[in-house]
Amino acid sequence: MWDVAEELKAMLVFAEHRYYGQSLPFGVNSFKDSRHLNFLTSEQALADFAELIQHLKTTIPGAENQPVIALGGSYGGMLAAWFRMKFPHMVVGALAASAPIWQFEDLVPCGVFMEIVTTDFRKSGPHCSESIRRSWDAINRLTRTGTGLHWLSEALHLCTPLTNPQDGQRLKDWISETWINLAMVDYPYQSNFLQPLPAWPIKVVCQYLKNPNVSDSQLLQNIFQALNVYYNYSGQARCLNISETSTKSLGSLGWSYQACTEMVMPFCTNGINDMFEPNSWDLQVFSDECFRQWGVRPRPSWITAMYGGKNISSHTNIVFSNGDLDPWSGGGVTKDITDTLVAITIPDGAHHLDLRANNAYDPKTVLLARSLEVRYMKQWIGDFYASRRKKH
Amino acid sequence: MWDVAEELKAMLVFAEHRYYGQSLPFGVNSFKDSRHLNFLTSEQALADFAELIQHLKTTIPGAENQPVIALGGSYGGMLAAWFRMKFPHMVVGALAASAPIWQFEDLVPCGVFMEIVTTDFRKSGPHCSESIRRSWDAINRLTRTGTGLHWLSEALHLCTPLTNPQDGQRLKDWISETWINLAMVDYPYQSNFLQPLPAWPIKVVCQYLKNPNVSDSQLLQNIFQALNVYYNYSGQARCLNISETSTKSLGSLGWSYQACTEMVMPFCTNGINDMFEPNSWDLQVFSDECFRQWGVRPRPSWITAMYGGKNISSHTNIVFSNGDLDPWSGGGVTKDITDTLVAITIPDGAHHLDLRANNAYDPKTVLLARSLEVRYMKQWIGDFYASRRKKH
Numbered sequence: 028m029w030d031v032a033e034e035l036k037a038m039l040v041f042a043e044h045r046y047y048g049q050s051l052p053f054g055v056n057s058f059k060d061s062r063h064l065n066f067l068t069s070e071q072a073l074a075d076f077a078e079l080i081q082h083l084k085t086t087i088p089g090a091e092n093q094p095v096i097a098l099g100g101s102y103g104g105m106l107a108a109w110f111r112m113k114f115p116h117m118v119v120g121a122l123a124a125s126a127p128i129w130q131f132e133d134l135v136p137c138g139v140f141m142e143i144v145t146t147d148f149r150k151s152g153p154h155c156s157e158s159i160r161r162s163w164d165a166i167n168r169l170t171r172t173g174t175g176l177h178w179l180s181e182a183l184h185l186c187t188p189l190t191n192p193q194d195g196q197r198l199k200d201w202i203s204e205t206w207i208n209l210a211m212v213d214y215p216y217q218s219n220f221l222q223p224l225p226a227w228p229i230k231v232v233c234q235y236l237k238n239p240n241v242s243d244s245q246l247l248q249n250i251f252q253a254l255n256v257y258y259n260y261s262g263q264a265r266c267l268n269i270s271e272t273s274t275k276s277l278g279s280l281g282w283s284y285q286a287c288t289e290m291v292m293p294f295c296t297n298g299i300n301d302m303f304e305p306n307s308w309d310l311q312v313f314s315d316e317c318f319r320q321w322g323v324r325p326r327p328s329w330i331t332a333m334y335g336g337k338n339i340s341s342h343t344n345i346v347f348s349n350g351d352l353d354p355w356s357g358g359g360v361t362k363d364i365t366d367t368l369v370a371i372t373i374p375d376g377a378h379h380l381d382l383r384a385n386n387a388y389d390p391k392t393v394l395l396a397r398s399l400e401v402r403y404m405k406q407w408i409g410d411f412y413a414s415r416r417k418k419h
Numbered sequence: 420m421w422d423v424a425e426e427l428k429a430m431l432v433f434a435e436h437r438y439y440g441q442s443l444p445f446g447v448n449s450f451k452d453s454r455h456l457n458f459l460t461s462e463q464a465l466a467d468f469a470e471l472i473q474h475l476k477t478t479i480p481g482a483e484n485q486p487v488i489a490l491g492g493s494y495g496g497m498l499a500a501w502f503r504m505k506f507p508h509m510v511v512g513a514l515a516a517s518a519p520i521w522q523f524e525d526l527v528p529c530g531v532f533m534e535i536v537t538t539d540f541r542k543s544g545p546h547c548s549e550s551i552r553r554s555w556d557a558i559n560r561l562t563r564t565g566t567g568l569h570w571l572s573e574a575l576h577l578c579t580p581l582t583n584p585q586d587g588q589r590l591k592d593w594i595s596e597t598w599i600n601l602a603m604v605d606y607p608y609q610s611n612f613l614q615p616l617p618a619w620p621i622k623v624v625c626q627y628l629k630n631p632n633v634s635d636s637q638l639l640q641n642i643f644q645a646l647n648v649y650y651n652y653s654g655q656a657r658c659l660n661i662s663e664t665s666t667k668s669l670g671s672l673g674w675s676y677q678a679c680t681e682m683v684m685p686f687c688t689n690g691i692n693d694m695f696e697p698n699s700w701d702l703q704v705f706s707d708e709c710f711r712q713w714g715v716r717p718r719p720s721w722i723t724a725m726y727g728g729k730n731i732s733s734h735t736n737i738v739f740s741n742g743d744l745d746p747w748s749g750g751g752v753t754k755d756i757t758d759t760l761v762a763i764t765i766p767d768g769a770h771h772l773d774l775r776a777n778n779a780y781d782p783k784t785v786l787l788a789r790s791l792e793v794r795y796m797k798q799w800i801g802d803f804y805a806s807r808r809k810k811h
Contacts, residue, residue: 070462070466074462074724074725077724077725078724081720081724113505114725114727115727115733115734116726116727116728116730116731116733117724117727328473332466332469332470332473332509333466333469333506334508335506335507335508335509336508338508339508340806341507341508341735342507343733414732
């Protein structure tokens with residue numbers, strides 16, 4: 028965006044989403060209970076953006092008659108797309124990067140996300156995904172006994188030792204999320220999005236996971252080396268904390284509430300098309316957990332009812348970009364819907380790689396994507412001025 | 420709608436707006452305070468309609484893959500138009516009858532509404548609007564003294580006598596609103612929308628208002644005869660109640676709150692282009708009154724920010740119909756915006772005459788409007804099936 032803004036002589040505005048960062052409507056009480064959280068919805072966030080744009084247009088000299096473009100990645104990409112759908116009078120178009128607007132209800136198969144994670148590992152080194160697939164049973168065997176739990180805690184350098192067999196599930200969840208995060212940030216150069224990481228981090232991880240046919244203890248020692256790539260690339264970590272998978276700045280608390288109300292995304296695994304333990308999507312279990320944590324029940328059909336699901340062809344001027352490596356591309360728009368509702372796929376791209384700053388190691392595919400995106404933006408801006416000229 | 424539904428083999432669904440009729444979210448406490456009223460917004464009402472349509476589609480056999488059309492008149496017409504704008508995946512089109520979607524901010528001159536009221540009276544009988552214009556000063560003179568107040572109360576058969584000069588303003592407001600309502604319901608046949616009325620009621624009213632050059636007392640006696648057409652066409656009223664202008668079923672309480680939050684409609688008069696006393700639009704006075712009554716302050720730019728104001732050309736498939744007699748047509752869409760955002764004007768039509776049942780006295784203009792509206796609906800339905808065929 029920084030690069031393109033200069034080219035288009037644009038002002039960049041970063042709008043903070045309510046209940047994230049410093050935008051806390053009730054200060055420290057914002058997450059206190061469901062009454063205080065009641066204003067945390069995507070609809071309210073979109074209305075905030077509308078108010079913000081109107082405010083900027085009326086207060087910044089020269090801004091009033093300028094075209095505006097919405098840009099965002101991930102959830103921000105969904106918001107960018109939805110903003111163009113709901114407020115087409117406010118923005119001439121939207122770039123929705125890695126926006127899984129279809130990761131709801133049954134719009135895509137619930138297993139597609141983990142299948143993409145698995146593919147990333149399978150392609151990044153021989154026997155890599157197979158090693159991970161075998162690791163779960165190894166953990167299951169080791170966590171059955173006190174000796175095994177003790178050994179595992181030492182071997183994985185855990186900050187807090189595992190003490191009972193139930194800790195095994197927490198451990199597996201944490202490891203799974205690590206592989207997921209690696210799939211999201213499998214960038215072609217050193218980066219620091221969720222964690223500081225080397226270039227193509229899954230390739231680095233997979234160097235430790237070449238041999239699935241080893242003893243449980245050897246396999247888990249290899250897994251430790253692999254996890255270390257993600258959690259200790261800097262070499263500063265003394266131990267691994269299984270309560271954390273990413274830097275805390277992304278506001279996981281707000282997202283947890285949103286996932287329990289509007290943003291109900293079904294995920295599942297079958298252990299065959301993916302490298303994880305089989306786990307079906309169970310709305311009831313999910314709902315009970317939401318009620319326990321937040322005192323609310325999810326509305327699984329809400330997003331589809333509000334934003335149209337697959338039936339969005341009457342809208343215009345949205346570019347959906349997706350990287351093939353990104354598990355979120357499974358719930359994204361990866362085929363053109365109409366002439367002005369277009370998909371750009373980036374074969375070697377991870378999660379919204381196209382929104383990142385230019386880099387010498389950028390694959391050609393992302394350079395092409397960016398130039399296409401800019402071409403669309405110029406088109407929208409040109410159309411805006413053309414229609415203004417027609418009016419006057 | 421009843422006639423057309425049969426022709427189109429359609430199911431008719433009348434959705435009750437939250438906080439109106441029996442749809443009271445907090446029962447008798449729904450209007451208790453601004454906390455209970457907080458859920459009374461047009462956005463929430465639209466979301467209700469989306470939920471309702473989704474519910475109907477999933478529970479009524481055969482409904483799932485059927486096209487839906489939104490229809491409404493007046494505020495309901497605004498909702499119909501906005502629903503198509505915000506939920507184009509839910510309805511293939513909308514008929515927005517007498518929907519003043521531009522009666523906000525400075526989108527139209529604030530005086531246009533009362534100018535149309537005046538035109539209706541001017542055209543309905545010689546010196547009619549001039550008689551009304553002169554009546555205000557006559558009332559001002561009469562309400563200055565106790566004798567005058569007493570005489571006026573008797574002459575107008577008021578249920579509660581006027582006791583102080585401030586009552587004069589209430590009297591004038593009530594009479595003004597009567598003329599406004601007559602302009603809205605100036606239908607070509609006997610009707611019973613706001614009150615039971617004869618055909619072309621303004622013509623009947625104006626038969627009593629042919630001579631503006633009479634004494635104050637004679638003028639007010641004539642005004643009484645004119646008011647009687649509206650308030651006592653049935654001949655049952657023993658006295659006139661200046662606290663009421665229409666039957667109570669329209670939910671004026673809910674609208675009063677909405678007008679004090681989102682639905683801020685600027686109105687003004689200058690006494691030159693209209694037959695009323697000059698009165699400028701004063702947002703501060705309006706806001707203070709809202710705060711006194713509801714504990715809330717209006718947001719005059721909200722509707723424009725949410726629904727686009729005049730910048731709505733990216734939407735499709737909305738018919739805006741307006742009767743020339745209807746004062747609300749001043750804030751309506753009376754010229755085509757695009758090929759699919761079209762205006763239908765009805766020269767002899769009052770407030771959403773086109774939505775009323777067929778009548779032998781319907782002017783040709785409204786018959787033409789209705790047939791055009793049906794043609795557009797058939798077009799939307801045809802397009803819907805054509806695009807479905809293309810997909811499969």
